[in-house]
Amino acid sequence: MRNVSEIIEQYLKHILQQSPEGSIEIQRNELADQFQCVPSQINYVISTRFTLEKGYVVESKRGGGGYIRIQKIELNAYGSLLDTIMTTIRESIDQASAEGLIYRLEEGRLISRREAAIIKAAISRDVLQFKLPLRDEVRARILKAMLISLLSK
Template structure:
């Protein structure tokens, strides 16, 4: 059985998919009531599953009329994707940022699950057993090389 975090994430993504703007606005307490959980569980899902690295922008207003607005950030078209990736990756890339970008590319169906798994394994800190900042510099170079290879038609 899936855990409550997975269920909440799936629910939020499904209503986001139905939204014409790719944006949803929710109230933590209402969502917590819907799933019979505490509001902090909703916060956990939003803060771990809807991050900027994974392609989401989250705005929050606390208080009585508070809300959480989640917006899916779309990747640019294929012609400008190469430039976008160079800007996103830069000269250094931490493991969390790399995993977030891989997740975003997988969600957008730009890469396959197999390609994502390969990219995750090659860029993991266990494989890149170097001291910082060399590890992050090498990870960025590897990510750029893999993505250019995968995206060149």
């Protein structure tokens, strides 16, 4: 049986897919009531599963008429794809952000599951046994090189 976080994530992704604008606005308390959970559970799902690295922009407005807007960022053109990769990676990248980007590319079917697994293995902290910040800098260089090579097909 899936946990509440997974169910909420799948629900939000489903309604995002149905949205012609590629974005949704939700009321945190209403969603918490719908899933019979605390509002902080909604915050947790949004902050961990709808990140920029995974291809989402999240905006929130607090207060009485407050909302949370989630927008899916599409990677359409090769140029914008490379721009997104370079912007996300920069000169260094931590393992969690790198894995989020890989997840996003795999989810968008821009790389295969096998390619994703190979990249994750190559950039793992178990393989890159350097001290920080060198490890994150080396990870960024390897990740950029691998993704540019794979996406230049």
